[in-house]
Amino acid sequence: MLDLIDSHCHLDFDAFESDRAQVVARAQGLGIHQIVIPGVEAENWPRIETICHYHPQLHPCYGLHPYLAEQHSDDDIRKLRDWLAAHECVAVGECGLDYRKQQADRQVQMKYFAAQLDIAQAANKPVVIHSVRATSDVIDAIKAYPGLRGMIHSFSGSFEQAIELIKLGFYISLGGAVTYQNAKKIRATAAKLPLSCLLLETDAPDQPDAAHQDQRNEPAYLVNVLACLSELRNESAEHIAEHTTANARELFGI
Numbered sequence: 001m002l003d004l005i006d007s008h009c010h011l012d013f014d015a016f017e018s019d020r021a022q023v024v025a026r027a028q029g030l031g032i033h034q035i036v037i038p039g040v041e042a043e044n045w046p047r048i049e050t051i052c053h054y055h056p057q058l059h060p061c062y063g064l065h066p067y068l069a070e071q072h073s074d075d076d077i078r079k080l081r082d083w084l085a086a087h088e089c090v091a092v093g094e095c096g097l098d099y100r101k102q103q104a105d106r107q108v109q110m111k112y113f114a115a116q117l118d119i120a121q122a123a124n125k126p127v128v129i130h131s132v133r134a135t136s137d138v139i140d141a142i143k144a145y146p147g148l149r150g151m152i153h154s155f156s157g158s159f160e161q162a163i164e165l166i167k168l169g170f171y172i173s174l175g176g177a178v179t180y181q182n183a184k185k186i187r188a189t190a191a192k193l194p195l196s197c198l199l200l201e202t203d204a205p206d207q208p209d210a211a212h213q214d215q216r217n218e219p220a221y222l223v224n225v226l227a228c229l230s231e232l233r234n235e236s237a238e239h240i241a242e243h244t245t246a247n248a249r250e251l252f253g254i
């Protein structure tokens with residue numbers, strides 16, 4: 001029986017409102033014994049807390065997602081500090097930068113990102129980072145926080161950037177994107193990175209693997225990411241599971 005951790009799954013989202021317990025049970029049945037839930041906005045933190053309270057195998061993170069940068073306020077930064085002082089969590093996030101055109105102003109995103117890096121460092125917590133077309137700015141930002149650790153979720157940068165991030169103390173998290181045949185760059189990167197720096201995730205309900213394209217993603221599908229990596233890396237699923245689970249336990253203290 002495999003022992004896996006989904007290192008990034010938005011189980012608090014409305015997409016799971018009607019069947020969350022079954023979704024968790026399906027994952028457990030396939031060996032995905034623990035799930036890390038990142039926070040995206042202040043409004044959702046209480047829901048994450050409640051969900052994790054009822055399912056001890058689920059682990060909360062609290063943060064402000066760059067997607068919603070236009071909706072966050074300076075007050076949310078203060079709220080995050082207060083919330084972390086009063087609530088258990090395994091990491092700060094997800095936070096970061098997203099430079100796709102439709103996303104918020106880069107300076108606004110950077111303000112919230114830097115504030116959360118400050119908070120994570122002060123709280124001595126790892127940080128969960130979202131980075132899309134922004135990896136060089138993310139690397140520059142975290143260089144200002146020596147000793148800060150964390151993960152780059154759904155990594156989409158280059159092999160060289162991954163190595164730089166690993167040297168800075170970060171794990172590289174891989175999800176459904178690697179299962180797409182045409183995702184040549186990330187597949188090549190996933191094939192050659194050291195196992196000692198990899199995590200597995202689904203990012204459910206988003207980013208389904210190729211077999212579930214256009215469907216709701218769920219943590220049970222982590223086994224498809226694992227099977228794909230096993231093929232790409234020519235290593236057994238058991239071997240990859242053992243290392244990525246140990247990595248997640250180490251990073252999140254779970």
Ligand SMILES: [Zn+2]
Binds near residue numbers: 008
């Ligand atoms: Zn996410």
